[in-house]
Amino acid sequence: MSSSIPDERTLVLIKPDAVRRGLVGEIISRFERKGLRIDAMVARTMDVALADEHYAEHVERPFYPPLKTFMTSGPLVAMVLSGDQVIEVVRGLIGATDGRKAAAGTIRGDLSLSNRENLVHASDSTDSAKRELALWFPELS
Structure with a gap:
């Protein structure tokens, strides 16, 4: 299954609330089960x-x-995640910003009750992914 279109990359931050609550493994496993690469x-x-x-x-x-x-x-x-349309895929997996309104089955919908302490950040566009990846992982630019 090779493609001439290179995989996209995105930045994901598992936020301090998720780390404190011991949810890092749960969140990473959702990305891995979807088929995204770290x-x-x-x-x-x-x-x-x-x-x-x-x-x-x-x-x-x-x-x-x-x-x-x-x-x-x-x-x-x-984390740097990559895969086909990874930015859109990750944003779908994490759900709406406000965990109280995020759909069931999403990371925030299942695990968050807050708008600010909402477990995960993910780049929202190709441009923001480039900018954020350069800030967090300059060695990959």
Whole structure:
């Protein structure tokens, strides 16, 4: 099953709430069962400078300070996933941003009751994937 179209790559962050709740394996297994590949993975803590770069478009918004506090509150897992239409596939797997409204069967729909502490971040477009991958995994650019 070879294709002339190269697989896409996307950034996925398993957020501090998921790490604290012991959900890392559950979340990774959902991506693996779907057939996506993990090209790189690292556990680390997001510092304030990286938070400001990662969320550059939100820094001036009123919801950003508590988001920054949450995202820098403890370890997270950053991953590079690849596969056919991986950005769209991952976003479908994780579900709507608000875990209270996300569909059953999605990661957030099954495991989250929050809008901010919603377990997972995933790039939302090819452009944001390129920008975020360069921030988190510069050695792959």
